[in-house]
Amino acid sequence: MSYFLPETDPVLTAARGLALAHPGLIEVNSSPLYLRARAPHPDRTVGLVSGGGSGHEPLHTGLLGLGGLDAVCPGAIFASPHNRQIYEASVAAAGSGGVLHIVKNYTGDVINFQIAAERLRHDGIPVATVLVDDDLATDAADSATGRRGTAATTVVEKLLGAAADRGASLQELADLGARVVAASRSVAVAARAQTSPTTGSPAFTLGAGTLDYGVGIHGERGTRTIAHPPVDDLVRRMTDDLFDALPAGPDEVLVVVNGLGATTGLELHAIADLLHTQLLARGIRPRVMAVGTYTAALDMAGFSLTVTRLEPGWTELWAAPTRTPLDLPRRILTDDHAPHAPAAPSRPGATPEAATAAPGEAGGRAVLDAYARIVTQVRDNLTRLDQLVGDGDFGDNLAGGVRRAVELADTTGADGMTALAGAFLDDVGGTSGPLFGLLFQHLASAVPSGDGAPDRAALATATAEGLAAVQRVGGAVVGDCTLIDALVPAAEALAAAADTEAPLTEAAQAAVRGALATASLRPRRGRASYVGDHAIGVPDPGALAAALLYVALADVHEPATATRLPAPGYITLH
Structure with missing residues (x-):
């Protein structure tokens, strides 16, 4: 992967390429670097700004536009954006009701977004923050940092984008975001590390027949290394951990089956079917299943599962129209969408006995x-x-x-x-x-x-x-x-x-x-x-x-x- 990145400023080059691929949708500001949606919804009064280290695409930039974010601040690969990027993007994106920051819980992101928020308040621009902290692998009682923010960020950005287009106020958006985060948990596994852009080699090595359980989207090692079980057993274990970590709540859920960069669609859709079976066995009704690569870790071979307990009205927000580079699946599942065909009839000659x-x-x-x-x-x-x-x-x-x-x-x-x-x-x-x-x-x-x-x-x-x-x-x-x-x-x-x-x-x-x-x-x-x-x-x-x-x-x-x-x-x- 490192052989294909430009030698100078790969993030800016990629931002320009994204704008070229979606003409009329995205504007790129190069100094400081941020991307802005050209045509937000006319009823929107609060600008939505997010960002973080690059290498997670299509996270953030994929939801830039109508029904999504107003501005995105990309940092260097796996590195936080600078507060000046965030501040100037927020000034450009702020509406009459202010600006909302959607921040993944990583130390660099949190600090730089907080500094930008202080500068905005000094300028008299209303600002609030939604902190995404969905990663159950880092949920430790003795941790001052708290859980990392990972793939649930896509869910937060989509639901808040739809709510903002309906004219929701800054406080309403902040409250909604906090509820979505509280109702969401994620866990990720990897069978191969991402390629280091510097060395061209895997960032860490795993023994044959093992995988890392609880990896982070910046390529962090998992919280433990385990023997690679059959995939249905792995999905069962991840589902158990997700529901052990989720607060009690509604039995209707939104799920994200997310590739970490090198996992194929064939694999992700097979995992989605296994997850669907696990959910039904628990009496849980999946109403939305988003399957694809939404929050990558460069080219890591692995996947994450995210479950969000749905409150009334959230499925309608998910189904709301968007005009963004990433075309999220917006159809709502009903009970008659079960993919399994009836059992095949017995072969000729077979009897009930x-x-x-x-x-x-x-x-x-x-x-x-x-x-x-x-x-x-x-x-x-x-x-x-x-x-x-x-x-x-x-x-x-x-x-x-x-x-x-x-x-x-x-x-x-x-x-x-x-x-x-x-x-x-x-x-x-x-x-x-x-x-x-x-x-x-x-x-x-x-x-x-x-x-x-x-x-x-x-x-x-x-x-x-x-x-x-x-x-x-x-x-x-x-x-x-x-x-x-x-x-x-x-x-x-x-x-x-x-x-x-x-x-x-x-x-x-x-x-x-x-x-x-x-x-x-x-x-x-x-x-x-x-x-x-x-x-x-x-x-x-x-x-x-x-x-x-x-x-x-x-x-x-x-x-x-x-x-x-x-x-x-x-x-x-x-």
Whole structure:
């Protein structure tokens, strides 16, 4: 990021660029630097002024204009604006009823806005302040500074902007702002620090599989570092903390799912859905869901959640029109806006009895459970391998498909292998998902649903038939560096060892050897083929996943001999 910033005065340059991108909307004063809205609402009598360190865009500048702020004072990156900026911006923005300052609770911001307020009072200009302090991570009883001001600032600025356009007085705006702040709490997490504009390197480092909980928008470290949980568990924990910190109040809320700079829209919208579920489970009705990057910390990889308890009339203020660079979502949610479609009907042949049957205790269900444990253990390893040769999604796709299979087995009573086939054929995208589904579909005929080990001959036949189906569709052969390189030796071992003591263990050993041998191959199919020689030295993740299925079969049906097999984590360690 530092390579793209101008070498001299990047903040002024960016301010001019914002004005160019929104012609007729913004006026830039360069000395001292502040931005002013060109066309405030004619009914407004109080000017709204905010600002703070740069690097949080679109915070402040994104809400400059009708329905928002009258002036914004940007400081240097992560640094407070100077009191002279604030004073002169306030003089320019003040209406007949004075000027209101909206200030995030950071020491530099507070001091400089206070000095500017003293100068305005000396000049006879009425002034009041709304101090935003929503960050629950810094809510410590022994802190003289108090909570930091973070993403709830967007909520405050939007609601006060609408109220100011209705002609609200200075005192009315100050009182409204204080109530909005009191009803709001935020918490943020990060998986990667922002890039320092000075060094071009991350401002701090996090260990693999960890994240910082309670980070600040100036790139401050979190209040603690935690092991990275599944995202639904993380959202649940953050929601618990938010409602533990929020004062009691109405059950209707406004929520902001905010990216910290490097978090994609895909991720933020997924988090929004998880949060929505958590809120409904608590009897809370979300009336507004704003999802996007509103308060960044340069390019930090992370997100924050903000919850504001809504008083009567606040949804109307949120929905009021604006003409600002940032187009906030202003639609109000109703109960019929729930995004979830009705449950899909049962597959042909399913019966109500089957839907409520208890899962099998052994056989295919035991194999499914064993495979699920293995996949959970090695998901991150498979992801790292796929990042080296592909797009990095294989571990998540495999784990997601297995989770879906477990859900199917639990809810429909389907046998484990049948559930794997259904999940991967119907619900797992990409290339490998349906191919694995074909394999599972054939294996389902050989792995019994009840007690007892599979017939070895039947399993050899099913493996061969599944292999043939995968080859018919995918066209791969041994040596192409795909799952075929694991399936062929497994099929051959089963065919040759049908009468031996431990044919499943031998098949698993053969599949593991075949999968690991793909590291010496130059891929000829799939995404790995695009990286050419860069893939040499990396075993194919799909081949490893196929081999681990036979490891699961051996673990369940030949536990005594399966101890010869290497641990799944070791198999997938690169």
